[in-house]
Amino acid sequence: MSEPVQRFLGSGETLARLHDRARTLRRLQEVLARSLPGPLGEACSVANLKGDSVILIARSGSVASRLRHMAPSLTAALAAEGFAVTRVEVKVGVTVAPQEQAPRPSRTVGAAGRESLEKLIAQLPEGDALRASLQRLVDRSRPE
Structure with a gap:
């Protein structure tokens, strides 16, 4: 030391x-x-x-x-x-090995779903929490 x-x-x-x-x-x-x-x-x-x-x-x-x-x-x-x-x-002393977590499944949004979400986002007011959440969903999802 x-x-x-x-x-x-x-x-x-x-x-x-x-x-x-x-x-x-x-x-x-x-x-x-x-x-x-x-x-x-x-x-x-x-x-x-x-x-x-x-x-x-x-x-x-x-x-x-x-x-x-x-x-x-x-x-x-x-x-x-x-x-x-x-x-x-x-x-x-029992030791428990940590379990590996399965990777999260990637989220995909179809073309029609993406289009519907973008229309809904456009109708919501700026600064709205729902609008921000939906935009993150669209941004993070991969197209099919």
């Missing part, structure tokens, strides 16, 4: 506690990543540290099951790094 941000984060008591908490969680994540085999370490993350419990989020149920079986070795690895953790909680 840059020096001005560090100064800002350390300036207030609340921000200093938040900064310390974030640093602790980041250190926990680093220890977790070193303690687990490659793919398993990438499939989970530290969610929180509450008292003597660390809460992990797994990407799937199978990863969560494996982490639960490895809980004793994880607590030992975390204790070796100076964390007073005696319990590992594992939760499955």
Whole structure:
């Protein structure tokens, strides 16, 4: 982090506690990543540290099951790094991939419809909201 941000984060008591908490969680994540085999370490993350419990989020149920079986070795690895953790909680975090939106269908107006709209637009007074809306409709639509 840059020096001005560090100064800002350390300036207030609340921000200093938040900064310390974030640093602790980041250190926990680093220890977790070193303690687990490659793919398993990438499939989970530290969610929180509450008292003597660390809460992990797994990407799937199978990863969560494996982490639960490895809980004793994880607590030992975390204790070796100076964390007073005696319990590992594992939760499955479901991620939902964003759905791609279908492109909007292009609007087409037939020649007769366009002609009728233009006649109606000509009859409406200048500055009328309906006239402006109809003109936008004609301008944005493609002829058939």
